Amino acid sequence: xxxxxxxxxxxxxxxxxxxxxxxxxxxxxxxxxxxxxxxxxxxxxxxxxxxxxxxxxxxxxxxxxxxxxxxxxxxxxxxxxxxxxxxxxxxxxxxxxxxxxxxxxxxxxxxxxxxxxxxxxxxxxxxxxxxxxxxxxxxxxxxxxxxxxxxxxxxxxxxxxxxxxxxxxxxxxxxxxxxxxxxxxxxxxxxxxxxxxxxxxxxxxxxxxxxxxxxxxxxxxxxxxxxxxxxxxxxxxxxxxxxxxxxxx
Amino acid sequence: xxxxxxxxxxxxxxxxxxxxxxxxxxxxxxxxxxxxxxxxxxxxxxxxxxxxxxxxxxxxxxxxxxxxxxxxxxxxxxxxxxxxxxxxxxxxxxxxxxxxxxxxxxxxxxxxxxxxxxxxxxxxxxxxxxxxxxxxxxxxxxxxxxxxxxxxxxxxxxxxxxxxxxxxxxxxxxxxxxxxxxxxxxxxxxxxxxxxxxxxxxxxxxxxxxxxxxxxxxxxxxxxxxxxxxxxxxxxxxxxxxxxxxxxxxxxxxxxxxxxxxxxxxxxxxxxxxxxxxxxxxxxxxxxxxxxxxxxxxxxxxxxxxxxxxxxxxxxxxxxxxxxxxxxxxxxxxxxxxxxxxxxxxxxxxxxxxxxxxxxx
Amino acid sequence: xxxxxxxxxxxxxxxxxxxxxxxxxxxxxxxxxxxxxxxxxxxxxxxxxxxxxxxxxxxxxxxxxxxxxxxxxxxxxxxxxxxxxxxxxxxxxxxxxxxxxxxxxxxxxxxxxxxxxxxxxxxxxxxxxxxxxxxxxxxxxxxxxxxxxxxxxxxxxxxxxxxxxxxxxxxxxxxxxxxxxxxxxxxx
Numbered sequence: 037x038x039x040x041x042x043x044x045x046x047x048x049x050x051x052x053x054x055x056x057x058x059x060x061x062x063x064x065x066x067x068x069x070x071x072x073x074x075x076x077x078x079x080x081x082x083x084x085x086x087x088x089x090x091x092x093x094x095x096x097x098x099x100x101x102x103x104x105x106x107x108x109x110x111x112x113x114x115x116x117x118x119x120x121x122x123x124x125x126x127x128x129x130x131x132x133x134x135x136x137x138x139x140x141x142x143x144x145x146x147x148x149x150x151x152x153x154x155x156x157x158x159x160x161x162x163x164x165x166x167x168x169x170x171x172x173x174x175x176x177x178x179x180x181x182x183x184x185x186x187x188x189x190x191x192x193x194x195x196x197x198x199x200x201x202x203x204x205x206x207x208x209x210x211x212x213x214x215x216x217x218x219x220x221x222x223x224x225x226x227x228x229x230x231x232x233x234x235x236x237x238x239x240x241x242x243x244x245x246x247x248x249x250x251x252x253x254x255x256x257x258x259x260x261x262x263x264x265x266x267x268x269x270x271x272x273x274x275x276x277x278x279x280x281x282x283x284x285x
Numbered sequence: 286x287x288x289x290x291x292x293x294x295x296x297x298x299x300x301x302x303x304x305x306x307x308x309x310x311x312x313x314x315x316x317x318x319x320x321x322x323x324x325x326x327x328x329x330x331x332x333x334x335x336x337x338x339x340x341x342x343x344x345x346x347x348x349x350x351x352x353x354x355x356x357x358x359x360x361x362x363x364x365x366x367x368x369x370x371x372x373x374x375x376x377x378x379x380x381x382x383x384x385x386x387x388x389x390x391x392x393x394x395x396x397x398x399x400x401x402x403x404x405x406x407x408x409x410x411x412x413x414x415x416x417x418x419x420x421x422x423x424x425x426x427x428x429x430x431x432x433x434x435x436x437x438x439x440x441x442x443x444x445x446x447x448x449x450x451x452x453x454x455x456x457x458x459x460x461x462x463x464x465x466x467x468x469x470x471x472x473x474x475x476x477x478x479x480x481x482x483x484x485x486x487x488x489x490x491x492x493x494x495x496x497x498x499x500x501x502x503x504x505x506x507x508x509x510x511x512x513x514x515x516x517x518x519x520x521x522x523x524x525x526x527x528x529x530x531x532x533x534x535x536x537x538x539x540x541x542x543x544x545x546x547x548x549x550x551x552x553x554x555x556x557x558x559x560x561x562x563x564x565x566x567x568x569x570x571x572x573x574x575x576x577x578x579x580x581x582x583x584x585x586x587x588x589x590x591x592x593x594x595x596x597x598x599x600x601x602x603x604x605x606x607x608x609x610x611x612x613x614x615x616x617x618x619x620x621x622x623x624x625x626x627x628x629x630x631x632x633x634x635x636x637x638x639x640x641x642x643x644x645x646x
Numbered sequence: 647x648x649x650x651x652x653x654x655x656x657x658x659x660x661x662x663x664x665x666x667x668x669x670x671x672x673x674x675x676x677x678x679x680x681x682x683x684x685x686x687x688x689x690x691x692x693x694x695x696x697x698x699x700x701x702x703x704x705x706x707x708x709x710x711x712x713x714x715x716x717x718x719x720x721x722x723x724x725x726x727x728x729x730x731x732x733x734x735x736x737x738x739x740x741x742x743x744x745x746x747x748x749x750x751x752x753x754x755x756x757x758x759x760x761x762x763x764x765x766x767x768x769x770x771x772x773x774x775x776x777x778x779x780x781x782x783x784x785x786x787x788x789x790x791x792x793x794x795x796x797x798x799x800x801x802x803x804x805x806x807x808x809x810x811x812x813x814x815x816x817x818x819x820x821x822x823x824x825x826x827x828x829x830x831x832x833x834x
Contacts, residue, residue, distance in 0.1 A: 088373075088404060092404075104404075106373055106403065106404065107322075107348075107373065108348065133321070137320075137347045137348060138320070138347060138348035138349075140347060163321045165323075166321040166322065166323050166326050167321075167323075167326055167330075169321040169326060169329065169330075169345065170345055172347075181326070181329070181330045181333075182319075182321070182329050182330065182333050182343070182345050183333065184330070184333050184334045185337070191344075192344075192345070
């Protein structure tokens with residue numbers, strides 16, 4: 037009999053093995069999230085939303101009520117859920133396209149309104165599911181299907197700094213951090229703080245996770261990790277960017 | 286001067302998306318704006334690789350709303366611009382295309398239909414007919430070509446640029462996921478070889494000279510203040526549209542003169558319908574096929590003539606009656622029985638149509 | 647009426663089904679035949695069932711989809727179940743013998759059902775990577791839809807740059823084609 041690997045309790049066993057590509061970072065981010073949900077004991081309060089793109093493959097991932105939305109619309113849908121049911125813990129899960137391109141206006145406005153939401157955004161520098169097109173977080177000179185000669189920053193700008201943007205436009209009470217699948221323990225810590233921030237009713241919480249996409253990067257395991265750990269970190273700083281001030285006892 | 290992307294003509298074997306990119310190049314398109322959505326992504330993949338070699342440009346926008354509006358902007362600036370989309374992306378295009386309708390902006394939009402509604406499938410359907418023809422908050426004053434082969438994709442993308450700039454209504458090439466992804470042979474050519482001259486473009490913004498001094502300023506709007514103003518504006522649009530409709534309408538008929546049952550289908554389904562009619566006729570059954578090539582403007586007169594003669598109309602589409610609605614509107618008043626074979630999101634084979642016709646006899 | 651050969655190939659994403667289909671129709675087109683191929687797949691980038699519909703004919707091909715195939719090749723249990731619908735009395739149904747627990751799912755109305763050890767041959771005699779080229783050889787032998795030489799030319803066109811770097815790959819791929827044909831020869 038095949039041994040079932042250890043999984044977070046909030047994961048749904050019946051839908052494993054999951055459909056993400058071999059070597060994809062989503063599995064690790066969802067593991068960090070699953071463990072965070074378990075450790076905070078909120079599984080029965082969570083409403084989970086996923087976007088279009090590879091994040092949509094998480095639609096039946098957890099034993100948690102989930103809605104797969106349209107591209108970029110996970111933030112507003114979960115905003116709608118949260119405002120209707122403030123006691124639920126609402127998590128909007130998306131990729132760099134869903135958050136920084138088509139979903140950017142919703143992200144900006146949710147942040148500006150300090151929505152009591154937790155947004156988890158997986159950044160792998162490309163549009164994975166549609167076959168590897170350029171994304172807002174594609175690195176300078178990086179080749180993608182729609183930047184076949186390399187991303188020209190003069191024409192298309194520099195990679196979006198998401199958590200920094202959220203930090204800049206939010207007030208006190210918001211939380212913004214960037215983790216990486218290269219350090220799942222740290223990522224889980226950020227996710228837990230982001231969720232706790234929602235539980236405490238402080239404000240908008242945002243965690244970006246640097247992740248890998250060997251399928252569209254066309255990299256082997258070694259090069260995938262090198263890209264995440266060494267190359268991406270040149271443009272995306274890992275760490276907490278904003279956290280609510282500690283309340284005076 | 287950069288050399289032409291296609292010299293003379295040559296037979297090639299490629300996917301429909303690649304055909305679209307080559308056709309746009311052949312049509313001397315200047316700019317493509319786009320956003321990833323399956324199944325049309327490869328139009329961008331090929332354009333971004335080929336276009337720079339001919340001094341043409343590209344921008345991947347933040348979403349389809351932007352892709353549509355940047356296309357409008359580029360056209361207003363006097364350049365041949367186009368974009369491509371599918372499904373939910375097509376929904377987002379409706380806002381910009383409504384603006385193009387009101388303001389007579391010569392946009393070209395290639396739509397590769399996928400299953401709907403909502404995210405549906407990435408594969409195929411004919412479920413974006415209503416939206417592409419009548420989307421937005423207007424009267425559907427659009428030119429819509431429904432192609433059924435790679436040769437037609439090539440021919441009609443080129444024609445779309447000319448129709449858009451000659452008649453100045455937003456123009457659409459309505460393909461689908463099968464056409465986008467399938468490989469078949471076609472002949473690509475330099476339009477000049479076939480005597481096709483590209484319609485000249487003209488800017489309406491950013492013209493030369495001092496506004497108010499050398500020339501009147503260009504003041505463009507799509508907003509009106511009174512009911513009467515709006516009625517007048519729309520009436521003008523409708524009149525202009527009805528005037529050009531006879532020149533633009535295209536359709537094909539197969540064995541309809543003496544047909545008892547006429548199969549009505551568009552786009553890629555015409556292939557199955559044409560094959561079905563051949564088979565049925567070889568078995569002594571009086572079947573015929575009417576194929577609208579333009580869904581807007583629709584070949585009302587031609588279809589009415591057929592409706593008067595036929596014993597039965599059979600509308601066959603990969604949607605739940607979207608073509609049928611247009612047909613019924615066109616033949617209103619005729620008493621011929623009409624049946625629908627509706628397969629939203631599913632391919633339709635010649636065998637199915639043959640079976641259907643025989644069952645109904 | 648023109649003779650059109652209809653082939654449905656199906657397997658798990660990553661088994662190389664689309665590549666085989668593309669190379670075959672490319673070869674047919676180069677031979678001067680009319681060919682049409684469409685892929686059918688879900689949203690995942692990897693995995694999931696991948697189906698390729700190929701039609702090769704003397705005349706321009708009609709509908710891209712067909713109801714029944716002349717040849718079905720299924721490379722996984724899901725592919726067997728998915729492609730059963732394309733089988734009728736004229737269909738030759740080939741599946742890989744390594745697929746487990748699939749006997750009860752096999753079609754009962756086909757012209758012929760054949761199990762071939764393509765994966766085993768790939769692993770034991772050639773290389774797992776040329777598994778799909780063996781399948782291609784089998785498909786060509788089963789339908790005689792293109793000449794083996796044209797298949798080799800099409801392979802060269804597609805993979806020539808890899809063969810240049812490692813000429814042994816060329817030998818390997820050509821052997822795979824021939825092996826695939828062998829597995830099917832005389833059994834139909």
